[in-house]
Amino acid sequence: MDIRIVKGDIASQEVDAIVVNLFEGVQQPGGATGAVDRALGGGLTQLIADGDVKGKSGEMVLVYTFGKIPAKRVVVAGLGKSDKFNVDAVRKVSADAARFVRRHNCKRATTIVHGAGIGGLEPRDAAQALAEGAIMGLYRFQRYKSSKKDDENDGELQELLVIEAMNERVPALEAGLNAGRIIAEATNLCRDLANIGGNDMAPVHLAEAAREMSERHGLDFRAFDKAEMEAMGMGALLAVAQGSAQEPRFITMRYNSPEARSDRPPVALIGKGVTFDSGGISIKQADGMENMKSDMSGGAAVIAAMSAIAQLRPPINVVGIVPAAENLPSATAYRPGDIVRASNGKTIEVVNTDAEGRMLLADAICWAKREGLSPLVDVATLTGACSVALGPFYSGIMANDQPLADKVIAAAKRAGELVWQLPLTDEYKELVKSDIADVRQTGTGRAGGAISAAQMLHAFAEDTPWAHLDIAPTYRSDRDRGALVKGPTGVAVRTLIAFTQMLADEE
Ligand code: BES
Ligand code: ZN
Numbered sequence: 001m002d003i004r005i006v007k008g009d010i011a012s013q014e015v016d017a018i019v020v021n022l023f024e025g026v027q028q029p030g031g032a033t034g035a036v037d038r039a040l041g042g043g044l045t046q047l048i049a050d051g052d053v054k055g056k057s058g059e060m061v062l063v064y065t066f067g068k069i070p071a072k073r074v075v076v077a078g079l080g081k082s083d084k085f086n087v088d089a090v091r092k093v094s095a096d097a098a099r100f101v102r103r104h105n106c107k108r109a110t111t112i113v114h115g116a117g118i119g120g121l122e123p124r125d126a127a128q129a130l131a132e133g134a135i136m137g138l139y140r141f142q143r144y145k146s147s148k149k150d151d152e153n154d155g156e157l158q159e160l161l162v163i164e165a166m167n168e169r170v171p172a173l174e175a176g177l178n179a180g181r182i183i184a185e186a187t188n189l190c191r192d193l194a195n196i197g198g199n200d201m202a203p204v205h206l207a208e209a210a211r212e213m214s215e216r217h218g219l220d221f222r223a224f225d226k227a228e229m230e231a232m233g234m235g236a237l238l239a240v241a242q243g244s245a246q247e248p249r250f251i252t253m254r255y256n257s258p259e260a261r262s263d264r265p266p267v268a269l270i271g272k273g274v275t276f277d278s279g280g281i282s283i284k285q286a287d288g289m290e291n292m293k294s295d296m297s298g299g300a301a302v303i304a305a306m307s308a309i310a311q312l313r314p315p316i317n318v319v320g321i322v323p324a325a326e327n328l329p330s331a332t333a334y335r336p337g338d339i340v341r342a343s344n345g346k347t348i349e350v351v352n353t354d355a356e357g358r359m360l361l362a363d364a365i366c367w368a369k370r371e372g373l374s375p376l377v378d379v380a381t382l383t384g385a386c387s388v389a390l391g392p393f394y395s396g397i398m399a400n401d402q403p404l405a406d407k408v409i410a411a412a413k414r415a416g417e418l419v420w421q422l423p424l425t426d427e428y429k430e431l432v433k434s435d436i437a438d439v440r441q442t443g444t445g446r447a448g449g450a451i452s453a454a455q456m457l458h459a460f461a462e463d464t465p466w467a468h469l470d471i472a473p474t475y476r477s478d479r480d481r482g483a484l485v486k487g488p489t490g491v492a493v494r495t496l497i498a499f500t501q502m503l504a505d506e507e
């Protein structure tokens with residue numbers, strides 16, 4: 001879909017639909033909605049008076065214009081209560097409206113920038129949220145569909161024109177739309193990678209996707225193969241990989257800014273890249289196992305965030321790291337009771353082969369520290385226990401450094417993603433104490449499973465500032481919800497991008 005600014009008068013647009021908006025409780029629409037109302041001879045005011053248009057959040061009312069204006073349809077999108085209005089509401093209404101006009105077979109639509117008028121938001125922020133909502137909300141994964149016509153929605157919205165009457169606001173709107181497009185397309189890249197079947201998304205394929213992205217956007221790409229990982233002593237990652245015929249990869253992508261301060265180390269973004277998680281010898285139940293093709297969602301989020309960072313060019317250096325392996329049971333698989341050595345020399349007592357993500361992340365954290373990177377932020381579909389703790393809306397965050405945790409939480413808020421901090425205080429250290437090795441892979445019971453997983457990672461991060469996002473609760477959505485669509489969500493992409501922008505703003 002093409003999204004761009006047009007200057008001029010909304011009521012004279014020759015498109016399949018015009019999208020205007022209304023706050024809940026407003027009887028007499030102003031701004032662009034008022035202009036369309038006048039062109040329709042007060043038709044919208046009448047619908048409001050009759051109670052057919054209320055302006056409630058999520059409400060979309062379709063009005064046919066029967067030749068009164070060039071556009072065939074007007075959509076009145078509800079903004080909800082004006083005191084609850086913010087950029088998140090813009091993203092949501094933009095996504096809902098884009099899907100609504102597509103469902104009504106519109107190919108070209110004109111929209112106003114929700115929130116930039118009486119909503120009182122900064123035009124740039126409103127335009128960014130508008131683009132994010134539309135591009136993320138229209139996402140569909142059709143790679144494996146032989147015919148794109150068998151869907152209820154067979155058409156595509158091809159053009160979204162964003163109308164602005166005031167010339168002086170155009171540059172800010174352009175900048176917002178451009179950033180929003182970059183960020184939303186990155187999120188959709190993450191969703192694509194997580195949607196692809198596990199047969200087509202082995203570690204080598206994930207590395208190939210990262211290479212393509214890196215070449216397109218000018219990042220330094222390097223992936224280490226199994227022999228190179230052996231040479232580096234990555235025994236934890238390799239233990240997981242040894243059960244699969246698919247070779248592991250250790251993927252790295254570097255973004256270097258000429259404006260970065262030379263006295264600051266590059267930041268590390270680390271993503272779990274388990275391309276399929278069967279559980280291994282500690283095999284999972286069959287129910288829902290198909291979703292474990294997306295157990296590389298953290299890795300995909302890092303690859304996707306790096307693509308946006310390469311385009312937005314913040315003045316800091318960033319290294320994206322994705323340890324990738326497949327977790328299968330076989331005659332060569334690692335076992336509960338194995339004791340393996342990670343690349344920092346620490347030994348791990350394996351307890352449950354389904355706790356494979358932390359094995360990969362342990363070696364990735366060691367590598368990042370050896371490279372001198374700081375701070376470290378990892379993203380992983382790490383524990384079902386995190387979903388039990390938080391339900392399906394929030395990702396968990398745990399950290400060894402509260403200022404860093406606060407920064408990631410602020411970045412998530414700015415990006416419109418929900419994260420909630422869980423404790424990682426010294427009390428929890430005993431959960432991962434082993435009688436016979438340096439670290440126990442898991443806690444002893446099921447209680448506090450998200451925290452014991454983080455504590456195992458903490459044993460590798462040690463004192464290096466590190467924050468861990470457990471996205472097991474949020475990596476998929478069970479239905480369309482605002483900018484999210486049913487399936488992989490691309491969660492954390494926007495948070496990671498906003499986080500690097502915040503670090504850059506501090507400089
Ligand atoms: N990939 C899973 C966690 C997961 C489960 C993510 C469901 C998304 C949805 C992870 O590798 C895993 O299996 N964790 C175990 C840890 C346990 C064995 C200590 C879990 O959560 O049960
Ligand atoms: Zn697992």
Ligand code: ZN
Binds near residue numbers: 274277354357381382
């Ligand atoms: Zn897993």
